[in-house]
Amino acid sequence: MIGKPKRSRPKDDDPAEAQQARQVPAASDAAMERILRKTLDHLEEALPWARSLPADGRRTLEGAIRTALDDLLARLDSQGKEEGEVPSPVPAELSRSLGPHRAMELTRVILDMLEEAGRTMEAEGERSTLVYARHAATAAAGLYADLAEARSGRKAVTESRIIRHLIEKTADTRTVDDLARLGWPTEFDCFAVVGEARGNDDGQGMENARQPIHTTVAHEGGRALVGESDGLMTVLINPDRSGTPADFCASILRFYADGSAVCLGPLRHGISGAEASIGAALSTHAAAPAVADPITAALPRPLHADDLLPERALNGDRDAADQLYQEVYLSLAGQDPDGPLPTTLLTFLRSGNSLEVTAKKLGIHPNTVRYRLRRCVEVTGWDAMDPRESFVLQAALIIGRIRRSHPGAD
Structure with a gap:
């Protein structure tokens, strides 16, 4: 127990010693008052932010x-009989209202004052004061660790609520x-990364990864939200013009389970864009088994949502079907559905991707077929000569032709 050692009781027949003993507390009180006054008088120098506090806020600090x-002083005067642990110099409620940085600055001012007070005392009193200050x-x-944990818990709840509303489009x-409370700007670009969290056997994989993901993304220059959907860790990242989605995704891949599908949504803008990117990433995860290696079941990491548009559309994703129709079919056949480009492409795809068979069916030279297919690449960004990309083009043509024949279905 921290306390001041007992002083020997002065003898009744020694009035001078008794008088000196009676004067020690008074002198100590005067010294303490001077130190307190000095600390309060220089408070704004030590804590510049205190200048902007209202009067009642200043009184709270004092x-x-x-x-x-x-x-x-009460503990020193109790001579070791004072019960209870030494409290934090800045109480919990005040620490919460000030915030962690200001609370720590105020704590430093108080500890400095206590140490100065100890230096005015005799050796044993100074030692006890230093022990008190350390406690x-x-x-x-x-206290600050507990408050930080509580803030982290509230932040996690807020993040999860945001992700849930974005997934549900509510x-x-x-x-x-x-x-805004989490520091996101009003206008922002974003993309989603979805997959199974590493070490999720006990259901704590996402929570264990939450803070490391925040730290990693912040190091890359962005900001992140972490939430969950049906057991999948959903991370929404605002790159803040600091890197590409692929770069950010690569930096957090280690937080996802090995061998599992990790799906990267497209870069979009604002809250509606966040909803779209999360939806695309979740849809990609649902369609991932369709593109797994037939022998090893391995998957590319990450899977880009735009690379699985046909599988997503076949799995009932209306957004993916819309994207194929708008970005591929209409760019190819919007002005002239029966024009040379869509006609040549469709004939090529239905002819086993053979230039010669296509040319024969259309009555044109194979070089003309090559030229038209190159034009299709320029217009759509997809190459019919590539087996995978030809599948994307075929899906877009099917969706487009069906919608063209049922215009009211849109």
Whole structure:
């Protein structure tokens, strides 16, 4: 127990010693008052942000400083009989209202004051004061750790709520407020990464990865939200013009389970874009088995949502079907559905991707077929000569031809 050692009782027949003993507390009180006054007078120098506080806020700070010094003196005067642990110099409620950085600055001011007070005492009193200050610093560290954990818990709840609303497409003004509280700008670009969290056997994989993901993404210059959907870890990243989605995704791949599908949604803008990117990434994960290696079951990592448009459309993803129709079919056949490019492409795909058979069916030279197919690449970005990309083109043509014959279905 921290306490001041007992002084020997002065003899009744020694009035001078008794008078000296009676004067020690008074002198100590005067010294403590000077130290307290000095600390309060220079408070704004030590804490510049205190200048902007209202009067009651300033009184709260001064009260915390006085209370810390009073607690020290009470324990010293109790001669070791004071019960209870040494408290944090800045109480929990005040720490929460000030925020972690300001609370730590105020703690430092108080500890400096206590150490200065100890230097005015005799050796044993100074030693006891230093021990008290060390205990107070330990209590403060424990309090700040608890508050940080609580803030982290509240942040995790907020992130999960945002992700849930984005998945369910129920985002509203509360979602905007939640994003602002987490430091996201009003206007932002974003993309989603979806997959099974590493080490998720106990169901804690996502929570264990949450803070490391935040740290990693922040190191790359972006910001992240982490949430869950049907057991899948969903990470929404705002790159903040600091890198490509592929770069950010590569930096967090290690937080996803080995061998599992990790799906990368497209870069989109704003809350509606966040909903679209998360939806695309989840849809890609659902369609991933269709592109697994037939022998090893291996999957590319990550799987880009735009690379699985046909599989997603076949699995009922209307957004993927719309994208194939708008970005591929209409760019190819929007002005003239029966024109030379869509006609040549469709004939080529139905002729086993043979230039000669296509040329014979159309009554043109094979070089003309080659030229038209190259034009298709320029227009759509997909190459019919590549087996995988020809499948994308074929899916787009099928969707387009069906929609063209049923225009009211849109």
